[in-house]
Amino acid sequence: MSIAGQQMKNNVMQQIASVRKETAVMASSTDEQRNGLLESIADGLVRDSKAIFEANLQDMANATDCAASVRDRLKFGQEKFNSVIRSLSDVAALSDPIGKVLLRTELDDNLLLEKISVPIGVIGMVFEARPDALVQIVSLCIKSGNCIVLKGGKEAALTNKALFDSIQRSCEGSFAGTGWILLLQSHEDVNQMLKADGLIDLMIPRGTYAFVKYVKDNTRIPVLGHADGLCTMYIDRSGFVGKAVACALDAKTNYPAACNSIENLLVHKDISSEFLPIMAKAYSENGVSIVGDKRVCKIIGCPEATDNDWDTEYLSLKISIRIVDSLDEAIAFIAAHTSHHTDAIIAEDEQAVRKFLTLVDSADVFANCSTRFADGYRFGLGAELGVSTSRIHARGPVGIEGLMTTKYLLSGQGQIVGTYMGPNAKGFKHIDLGTEGPSRILSDSDEDSEDAQP
Amino acid sequence: MSIAGQQMKNNVMQQIASVRKETAVMASSTDEQRNGLLESIADGLVRDSKAIFEANLQDMANATDCAASVRDRLKFGQEKFNSVIRSLSDVAALSDPIGKVLLRTELDDNLLLEKISVPIGVIGMVFEARPDALVQIVSLCIKSGNCIVLKGGKEAALTNKALFDSIQRSCEGSFAGTGWILLLQSHEDVNQMLKADGLIDLMIPRGTYAFVKYVKDNTRIPVLGHADGLCTMYIDRSGFVGKAVACALDAKTNYPAACNSIENLLVHKDISSEFLPIMAKAYSENGVSIVGDKRVCKIIGCPEATDNDWDTEYLSLKISIRIVDSLDEAIAFIAAHTSHHTDAIIAEDEQAVRKFLTLVDSADVFANCSTRFADGYRFGLGAELGVSTSRIHARGPVGIEGLMTTKYLLSGQGQIVGTYMGPNAKGFKHIDLGTEGPSRILSDSDEDSEDAQP
Numbered sequence: 001m002s003i004a005g006q007q008m009k010n011n012v013m014q015q016i017a018s019v020r021k022e023t024a025v026m027a028s029s030t031d032e033q034r035n036g037l038l039e040s041i042a043d044g045l046v047r048d049s050k051a052i053f054e055a056n057l058q059d060m061a062n063a064t065d066c067a068a069s070v071r072d073r074l075k076f077g078q079e080k081f082n083s084v085i086r087s088l089s090d091v092a093a094l095s096d097p098i099g100k101v102l103l104r105t106e107l108d109d110n111l112l113l114e115k116i117s118v119p120i121g122v123i124g125m126v127f128e129a130r131p132d133a134l135v136q137i138v139s140l141c142i143k144s145g146n147c148i149v150l151k152g153g154k155e156a157a158l159t160n161k162a163l164f165d166s167i168q169r170s171c172e173g174s175f176a177g178t179g180w181i182l183l184l185q186s187h188e189d190v191n192q193m194l195k196a197d198g199l200i201d202l203m204i205p206r207g208t209y210a211f212v213k214y215v216k217d218n219t220r221i222p223v224l225g226h227a228d229g230l231c232t233m234y235i236d237r238s239g240f241v242g243k244a245v246a247c248a249l250d251a252k253t254n255y256p257a258a259c260n261s262i263e264n265l266l267v268h269k270d271i272s273s274e275f276l277p278i279m280a281k282a283y284s285e286n287g288v289s290i291v292g293d294k295r296v297c298k299i300i301g302c303p304e305a306t307d308n309d310w311d312t313e314y315l316s317l318k319i320s321i322r323i324v325d326s327l328d329e330a331i332a333f334i335a336a337h338t339s340h341h342t343d344a345i346i347a348e349d350e351q352a353v354r355k356f357l358t359l360v361d362s363a364d365v366f367a368n369c370s371t372r373f374a375d376g377y378r379f380g381l382g383a384e385l386g387v388s389t390s391r392i393h394a395r396g397p398v399g400i401e402g403l404m405t406t407k408y409l410l411s412g413q414g415q416i417v418g419t420y421m422g423p424n425a426k427g428f429k430h431i432d433l434g435t436e437g438p439s440r441i442l443s444d445s446d447e448d449s450e451d452a453q454p
Numbered sequence: 455m456s457i458a459g460q461q462m463k464n465n466v467m468q469q470i471a472s473v474r475k476e477t478a479v480m481a482s483s484t485d486e487q488r489n490g491l492l493e494s495i496a497d498g499l500v501r502d503s504k505a506i507f508e509a510n511l512q513d514m515a516n517a518t519d520c521a522a523s524v525r526d527r528l529k530f531g532q533e534k535f536n537s538v539i540r541s542l543s544d545v546a547a548l549s550d551p552i553g554k555v556l557l558r559t560e561l562d563d564n565l566l567l568e569k570i571s572v573p574i575g576v577i578g579m580v581f582e583a584r585p586d587a588l589v590q591i592v593s594l595c596i597k598s599g600n601c602i603v604l605k606g607g608k609e610a611a612l613t614n615k616a617l618f619d620s621i622q623r624s625c626e627g628s629f630a631g632t633g634w635i636l637l638l639q640s641h642e643d644v645n646q647m648l649k650a651d652g653l654i655d656l657m658i659p660r661g662t663y664a665f666v667k668y669v670k671d672n673t674r675i676p677v678l679g680h681a682d683g684l685c686t687m688y689i690d691r692s693g694f695v696g697k698a699v700a701c702a703l704d705a706k707t708n709y710p711a712a713c714n715s716i717e718n719l720l721v722h723k724d725i726s727s728e729f730l731p732i733m734a735k736a737y738s739e740n741g742v743s744i745v746g747d748k749r750v751c752k753i754i755g756c757p758e759a760t761d762n763d764w765d766t767e768y769l770s771l772k773i774s775i776r777i778v779d780s781l782d783e784a785i786a787f788i789a790a791h792t793s794h795h796t797d798a799i800i801a802e803d804e805q806a807v808r809k810f811l812t813l814v815d816s817a818d819v820f821a822n823c824s825t826r827f828a829d830g831y832r833f834g835l836g837a838e839l840g841v842s843t844s845r846i847h848a849r850g851p852v853g854i855e856g857l858m859t860t861k862y863l864l865s866g867q868g869q870i871v872g873t874y875m876g877p878n879a880k881g882f883k884h885i886d887l888g889t890e891g892p893s894r895i896l897s898d899s900d901e902d903s904e905d906a907q908p
Binding site: 023111115120121220246249251335346351354355359361365370372373378379380390396397407409410411412413416417418428430442 | 477478481482559561565567569572574575655656671674676694696697700701703704705708785789800804805807808811812813815816817818819820821822823824826827828832833834844845846847849850851859860861862863864865866867868869870871872874875882884895896898
């Protein structure tokens with residue numbers, strides 16, 4: 001590598017390290033300070049909207065060769081702008097995620113333990129060419145008191161820069177200053193981010209499945225995200241055909257490119273001859289092409305599925321249908337093919353429902369509704385950070401709580417462990433005091449602590 | 455590699471894969487079944503105690519060259535045996551960690567969302583030559599419905615085998631069978647475990663810091679543990695000298711080899727000439743050797759600390775003492791040197807306490823007590839799985855909740871997402887129903903669900 005290249009690398013790592021230095025400022029800020037900053041950013045964006053729209057027109061002009069779907073996401077007009085401004089107020093309106101008490105135990109007289117929520121520290125976000133995503137993730141990081149290192153899709157470079165410049169201007173006069181946020185620009189910078197373990201605490205990649213997988217495979221930093229969404233719906237022998245057709249149709253056609261759309265449909269043999277012709281007609285009327293196993297082909301005359309089809313995320317108007325002999329076979333099929341995102345059963349038999357919900361090991365397991373409900377907004381989480389198929393830290397749709405960790409506080413009056421050991425050991429009381437209200441250890445009895453700048 | 459070597463490798467990976475197949479059996483078991491198994495295991499160990507003690511004597515005989523501390527941990531006599539048997543009842547007495555409701559929201563009429571606790575899946579545990587650790591971790595995995603792959607320290611190989619054989623005999627007749635638990639024996643097996651991402655969900659290494667670091671650096675599987683415990687205590691200008699000396703003495707001498715003992719002591723300049731001579735006398739009487747910065751040396755005449763000393767985890771009766779000019783300097787010093795395990799302040803000034811507790815970014819941050827309280831038993835967590843200095847999944851002392859993840863269940867009556875979109879979209883209700891009681895989605899209204907084997 002050239003000396004200039006090496007220097008640039010060092011420079012990026014130094015920039016990330018300097019963001020890390022701002023974690024204490026963000027973590028110790030008040031909800032009012034953070035909400036005030038969100039408000040200034042909204043005002044600033046409105047003030048700077050002309051420059052932002054112009055930058056976006058330039059990005060669009062440079063992206064004439066891109067796929068229509070990329071251009072759709074890239075386009076940042078008045079409508080998306082208004083929705084971004086609204087989302088800033090929505091995030092400000094969320095309850096303060098910092099300092100929630102998750103456990104409160106009196107270990108002994110005047111020895112109080114509390115476990116409280118605190119920001120994770122530094123979030124690394126790499127996202128596709130969707131300018132609205134930049135504002136959304138910045139607002140969630142502000143609300144949660146986290147620092148952030150951003151890298152957006154190259155097609156949106158000018159729009160991102162315009163948005164970022166506006167945000168920085170709003171930060172300048174605030175409690176936070178501008179050191180807590182960094183926008184990286186080049187593709188090589190992503191690889192530097194991936195190497196920044198110890199400086200970045202959590203990576204959130206958004207984009208193609210190949211890209212998310214690349215991030216997961218190339219960093220020691222924990223990753224919040226999902227590489228694939230191979231979802232299955234199973235129609236039990238006890239399912240009502242009307243409900244089953246409606247749910248399977250919605251789960252495939254409502255938004256075929258979404259990760260919570262189904263790719264595989266399993267049908268119990270006892271209901272197949274009644275269900276399949278109606279389902280096939282509904283799919284055909286909605287432009288869905290079907291492949292099936294031998295028994296399905298016999299009933300509805302569709303092309304036969306290949307072995308690969310059962311593991312393929314079509315993300316389009318195509319579905320693989322298979323007849324199974326039992327609930328157990330359906331559960332075993334799902335275990336073998338699911339990406340652990342969202343799987344569903346349609347059944348009236350309550351025992352079958354319970355068995356399916358218990359034994360299917362996915363982030364979301366649904367009964368008698370569409371898989372498309374798997375979504376932070378529909379779940380009422382307030383804001384969606386992403387969907388996680390990991391079992392660690394967060395699983396399923398993740399709201400702002402995915403940006404939080406915890407910290408134990410213990411407040412005493414000079415107690416030592418020696419007192420609680422040996423032949424004359426004093427016993428602990430371990431009285432559960434419940435988690436109501438703000439931290440008692442951090443609250444100020446005499447004065448309004450929000451007036452005191454830390 | 456020889457063909458035989460390659461076959462053995464494949465064999466270990468196949469064995470781990472076959473453990474993974476048992477996750478559904480464990481996850482769907484009832485608390486009664488799991489407690490019954492814990493009871494059988496206790497009975498079985500008592501029945502097999504003679505063989506276990508004999509195996510341990512043989513291990514001890516083979517370990518004559520080992521350090522005294524290794525032999526101490528390896529020795530498994532009647533006293534440790536009794537404590538292991540007691541711990542099995544203690545774990546059985548814990549509340550059922552499976553199926554706790556963490557969120558319950560009515561999205562709309564007859565569309566109920568619940569987030570419930572479920573086992574993570576397969577735990578990989580690599581532990582030092584401490585036979586009691588084997589029984590403890592096995593019992594926590596049973597109680598939490600997790601499968602487990604174990605690898606114990608080689609010095610304890612015969613004792614571990616005897617314990618494992620006894621446990622397997624107790625499993626044979628139970629709901630769980632013997633497939634959910636695997637004991638690996640060779641050092642090479644550890645490297646196979648580290649490569650088993652997708653099969654093992656969480657690694658819990660216990661042992662030397664070098665070993666835990668090796669595990670963290672050589673696997674893509676999430677790791678619960680801590681590689682080091684460089685803890686600091688700060689004596690503020692507002693601290694009472696009596697309390698300060700008692701806490702700093704306990705934090706160093708109660709168990710110097712523990713990760714929650716302090717290695718650095720910071721003293722505010724305004725209190726240093728009063729505090730340091732008394733502290734130095736107390737340390738000297740308890741065999742603690744001191745190194746200090748120039749100002750400390752001037753007051754108590756100790757050797758000067760090297761630059762390295764401030765980052766050294768002595769794990770012995772040695773401490774580095776430094777005078778700071780302000781609370782801010784103390785906080786900055788800790789930020790530069792802490793391993794984010796446990797740090798403490800001794801102060802009467804409530805504002806100083808709050809500032810320290812807010813700005814110090816460690817898993818445990820204490821005021822006016824010894825750092826040695828950082829421990830799952832002392833915290834009243836019921837059972838300690840380990841201490842985590844990670845910010846993701848679990849932080850600080852981790853109880854059985856560290857073996858759990860979550861799953862979203864959604865139960866409807868045929869609802870589709872299309873109803874809630876577009877110009878005539880129905881709104882969501884998002885009514886928070888609270889988290890009291892067992893899952894309503896999984897409960898059986900008509901019959902006793904525990905009678906029905908899934």
